[in-house]
Amino acid sequence: MIVAGDSSPLGPPSSSASGADLPAPRPADLLAWYDAHRRVLPWRTAPGAKADPYHVWLSEIMLQQTTVATVGPYFQRFLARWPTVADLAAVDLDEVLKEWAGLGYYARARNLHACAKAVVSRHGGRFPADEAALLDLPGIGAYTAAAIAAIAFDRPATAMDGNVERVMSRIYAVTDPLPGSKPKLKALAAALVPEKRPGDYTQALFDLGATLCSPRSPRCVLCPWMAACRGRRDGLAELLPLKAEKAAKPTRRGVAFWLTNARGQVLLRRRPESGLLGGMMEVPSSAWEPGADLAYARALGWAPTAVNWQRLPGIVRHTFTHFHLELTVVRGHLDDDGTAVEGVWCAPADFHDQALPTVMRKVVAWARGGGKD
Known part of the structure; x- marks a missing residue:
């Protein structure tokens, strides 16, 4: 040894x-x-x-x-x-x-x-x-x-x-x-x-x-x-080289809100310029913290608007450098064009024109598949 x-x-x-x-x-x-x-x-x-x-x-x-x-x-x-x-x-x-x-x-x-x-x-x-x-x-x-x-x-x-x-x-x-x-x-x-x-x-x-x-x-x-x-x-x-033992990566959790409007568009928003994935587009989500769930997200007002949110089965998982992330995806729908909701409405066919990071591409695939890969 x-x-x-x-x-x-x-x-x-x-x-x-x-x-x-x-x-x-x-x-x-x-x-x-x-x-x-x-x-x-x-x-x-x-x-x-x-x-x-x-x-x-x-x-x-x-x-x-x-x-x-x-x-x-x-x-x-x-x-x-x-x-x-x-x-x-x-x-x-x-x-x-x-x-x-x-x-x-x-x-x-x-x-x-x-x-x-x-x-x-x-x-x-x-x-x-x-x-x-x-x-x-x-x-x-x-x-x-x-x-x-x-x-x-x-x-x-x-x-x-x-x-x-x-x-x-x-x-x-x-x-x-x-x-x-x-x-x-x-x-x-x-x-x-x-x-x-x-x-x-x-x-x-x-x-x-x-x-x-x-x-x-x-x-x-x-x-x-x-x-x-x-x-x-x-x-x-x-x-060689020997490496000091790394601490186990913690797991954070959050909720991603897949919201559609009467035109079939999906709500996206830009993340803050500073911080993780700064300036990138995302499916709106709650904070990524231990124990986050839909009730937590609603309580803190993370949901982009008040609709009947329905939870999709399964979890979207992604690993960053310092932590694992587990996202629950919930789906909601507006009967109007959603102009009162803050964000960017985008047709799914135009997602390739958006700066979506890999974790959000996973969310998109999960939501469009109804909770299946």
């Missing part, structure tokens, strides 16, 4: 287990592997070509908490509609949210639009190359700033994502658990960044973690750093 903080499965390392008997990982070896095995990705330039900072930034924002396979079509659609950062800055936020729908973490879409505007207003439509200046832009954190600086401007920056953390923890057999080990892993990674081709090196690390040094069943025999890997030598590779 590995005890977090030990340097080996049996406790403190001996002098032979310290890594002194292993060669140091060489960036040149990783770059040679990358030149032969680099992934072809929609946002990646051909070998030797200069990367477009707009493409790098857009892809990195989209890739946060999202898979490469999912991001590809979104990235291509965004570029087709808004070929430059100035084009993106010029459109309404609603248009961005509509194109973003399905990618989740909608604060990223709001920050994406705000950042595009800031790049245009502060920097004349050109992304700065300096990490500090990049960090000053909306929605750009330490990782994204380093990734842009390295990949787009070939600066020797240290971009730490989950792939890089996993590679470093295995190469150096770091058994301190995440997230506490992040500073140590970043220091180890920073010491390896080469002066030449730091952009390619950064992408090589991403590819290594995504294709060979994978979370499960790493393919160590194909790794260009196999001989230097202490985790492999010590039989720990597949167990």
